[in-house]
Each structure stands twice: as C-alpha cells, then as structure tokens.
Amino acid sequence: MMAGRVLLSGNHVVAESAIRAGCTFFAGYPITPQSEIVEYMATHLPARQGVFIQAESELAACAMVYGAAATGHLAMTASSGPGFTLLQEGISYLAAAELPALIVDVMRCGAGLGTIDPAQSDYLQATKGGGHGDYRCLVYAPANHNEASYLTFLAFQKAVQYRNPVILLLDGALGQMMESVSLASWECVGAGIDPRAIAAYALDGALDRPPRRLGMTVYVNPHFTAGLREKFEVMRRAERRCEAYLTGDAEVVLVAYGITARVARETVRMARQTGVRGGLFRPISLWPFPYEELCEHARHASSIVVVEMSFGQMVEDVLTAVRKQGPPVTLFCSPEGVIPQSTALLDFVRASLRGETDEVKP
C-alpha cells in the first residue's frame, strides 16, 4: 500500500484514489488517453473487494455502473472524447434515477475521432448536459495530481449527498504525466459517505421491506420534478469552487482550468517580473461555474484572457459572468492538442493590454 509521497500518473492517481474512497465497482472500455484507469482497476480492484468488468462499449459500461449504483455501491467509469459521448445515455439515466456515480473524462483532441492528444474540448458536453433531458452534474477539474486525488474523494461524497452523477474532467496531459503526489483520504474531505443515505435508495431484493422502483417514468410526477429542480438549484448555489492567484490588484486576469491553468500561473509569475500585474482565476467546479467569484476577482482588471485547449468553450461562461459591464474578454486558444507555451501566452497577455487582441463577444 502506497504511503507518503509517491510518483504516479494522473490516471493512476484517480483510479487509486477511487479505490481508497470506497469505490467497489468499475466498468469501462479502453480508449487513449485513459486506458491506464481501466488497466489499474483490472489489476487492483478485484484484490480489494471490488468488481471490475471490461464492457463491450461505453454504453454498456455506463449501464453496468447504473446497475451497480442501484444496489447501493460506489461505482465509476472512465473514458475519453468519443467514449464520453457514449456514456451520456447512462449519465442521463443515473441523474433521472437519482443514483450516485463517478464519471471520469480524460479529454482528448477534436470532434469525431479526433486525435489522442490532450485537449479541453469536452467542456460544453460535460457542463451543459451532454445527455438528453433536464439534469445537471457537478463537474470538477483538477489542475494537479494532489487535487485530482482530493476531488475523486469529494466527487464520491457529493455524488452520494446529492444522489447524482459527478464528472471529473481531466485532460490527456494530466492523465498521462507522472507527478509526485500525496494521495487524499476521507480525513482530507472532512466527511465520509453516510451509509444511511445509501440505504434510503439501494435495491437489495426487498426481503424485509416493500419493493422499490428506480428510474421509472417519474417525470410525470410534479413532486419529483420539483424536487429534482430544487436539488440542482441547491447544487448551483452551494457547490461553486475556485482558486485565485494574485488577482487582488490584477490589471489582467487569466481564466483557465486544468493543465492550462498551470501554464497560466507560470505566465502570471513571468508577467509580474516584467511589471505587468497579472492574476489567475481558476474554476475548480466547471458546473456550477463560479460566475460571481470571477466578477469579484476581475473587478480591477482592464482585460480578461481566457486560456483554453479548445476553440473556446469555457469562454462562453466567462462572458456570461462579466456580462456588459466587465472588462473585454479575449481568447487564447490551443485546440490542436498541444499544451500552450507560457512565453507565447505572455506575448498574448501583453497584446491584450494594448488592445491588440480580438474581443470575444456573445
């Protein structure tokens, strides 16, 4: 058993943290760049009182997770890009049946088959409801391995608390890169899983209670839909998470999450050395997006630079946050599967302050 600081890939961090958090069921399908999660679970989960199944597709994988979740166990799956699309069916069913699960997307580049290179191009699919119908999922985006471990625990806790799937959004770079990490524990999160919360819905075969039904056509029931809507509103209000770095006096605020936030942080540090007052605002929960927090941290800024490894997806939430009265929003995007360089980003930041970058408008 690993203790203290260990050197692991992001994929292995998530897999090991999930097992430590009490995940006892994993079903998945291999796809680059997340296959190491599937392999890790195949190797380690059965020896630690869990069940691993390599499914015939992501559709089946998420359906298996749904079945396992219905029995009151902590279940998860992981995929990337094209596979994440196939998971959406099951995610929608999990949300409708009010069942907890952890869904991991290690994002890769492009629409269609795209490439196996790292990207942040599933932002909209993850945060705006990639499946059908009225539902929301908490979406967490770690920027380093310690945080990935912590957020894996937190995701399970929130999934059970709200009886709803939670999405952990990594990119191929975080998934693949090795980093020194102190794995999290339930003490880090503060509270574990409440078994009474699970007992309230779990199917066990009904030997000593009336039978239960999960995921029926409950939307025709106004009490159910009102309750579901209220739950999502509570999540929207209570679950915003973000981190700010040197935004107090920032004339330019960079907004980035995941791997690009690390480049942006380095860029802020370099900018400060050359007299440019940069700051970084990093959303950790992508849904709910920390709109008000961003406004607060960007209140002195004359420029906002959104940094994304996509054509620009999160930028829509940034525009929503700052609306008309905020500083102009510009976009530095790197959609071709390459992590941006801090020097190139710094040049862009300087240009934005000179008003030489194109403003992104709604």
Next chain:
Amino acid sequence: MARLLRATRTTYCPGCSHGLIHRLLAEALGEFTHHPIIGVNSVGCSVVIYEYLAVDFVQAPHGRAPAVATGVKRMRPDSIVFTYQGDGDALAIGMGELIHAAARGENITVIFVNNGVYGMTGGQLAPTTLPGQKTTTTPWGRKESESGFPIDACSLLRSIPGVAYLARSSVHDLKSVHAARRYMSRAFHTQARGLGFSFVEVLAACPTNWKLDPTLAIKRVGTELVRYFPPGEFVAKEGSGL
C-alpha cells in the same frame, strides 16, 4: 402461488400476452421464497411491469437491460436478477449487450418476449418480424431483400459457451403455457445454482399491432410464429434441472 403478482388489473391491450407471461414469471419467481429478487425492466410496452410484479426494479435504458443486470448481479450475487425484454429491445438496440452478457456467462436470466413487432411505438418492423408481415414501416410486407431476415435469438445464443440454459416456448395453448412456466423455473434454478446465463424466449401475441382479433392473434402465435421459431429446450447445463 403467484404471491409476487400484485392484485391489480393490467393496462395492456385486450389479448396481449404480457399479462399472462407476467403471471408465469411471478409464479416461477415465487418458488424462491428466501432469495432477494431484483428485476430490470426495459423499454417497450412492458416498461410498466413494476406495476404488476412486487419485486425491486431498476429501469434500463433501451437495450441495455443485460448490462444493467450485470451491474446489479455482480454487486448482489445472492439475488435472483432478471431482465424482461421485448424483441426490439433485446435483438435490435440491445443485441450487443445481450450477446456479451451471454458471452461472459453472466449469471442472470433474460425473459425475452417475442411478438414480432414494436408495440409501444405503434407497430413498426422488429428484428423478428416474419417475412411478408405488414408493419407501419414495412407497409407492403417485410421484404428480405430490403429489411433482411428475422433473427432467431435461440439459434444465435446456442453457440455461446456462457449460456447455461436456453429455451423457447409459446403461450398459444395450455400445453405451451405450462412449458413456458417450466422453462422460466428452470432458468431461475440455473441462475440460483450459479451455472451461467439463462434465457427464455416466449412467443407472444400483439393483436393491436397485428390488427387481428385476439383469438386470431393467439392462433397466429401457434401457427406462423411456432413454425418460424420452433419451441424447445436447446441448452441445459448439468444441474439446471432438466
């Protein structure tokens, strides 16, 4: 006998076989008085089976019932876990999940109701629609040259080593009804003994979408359907009670 059947009237169409098959299923499951039982209901007319059978149910996405049942069974191995699926659910959108659950030898039971038509959506072509049969999407009758041939689920599953029990019956007369009941019982005993995947196909009537009088519809099951999909027990691993 059928203590698991709720005391209520079904909302199925007159002459529909689901009500009868539900009763047989409740009787077969009723033999397992000390086993937890968890059902997976699927998409189609029988989605409302939870109204009639008094066991735990979880609703599967269209076609995924064997995968959902896999997740349930692996985490509750002491339970009797079954799916109840129609022909569109099991053999069209859910063929992948069905074949792979069988290939894994998943210790679940699939009750497969074959009436050769999509019922809930109003009578479209199913994978088991017979050649020449008119549906709303084969308005001049099923032509093999255009929409292919009916799929025989039992022939398909027979070659898979993970299948421990495989049988097909109709419900067009007393003898076939008793056989269907017996096959279900054997399938569940196969599961209870942990022998592997069990599958019972039931040939059924859909008078509404066949546009036939209920008596003519059940007669058609006993003639045309039985001719194309011959009933019988095809696989019974040692210990399955055959």
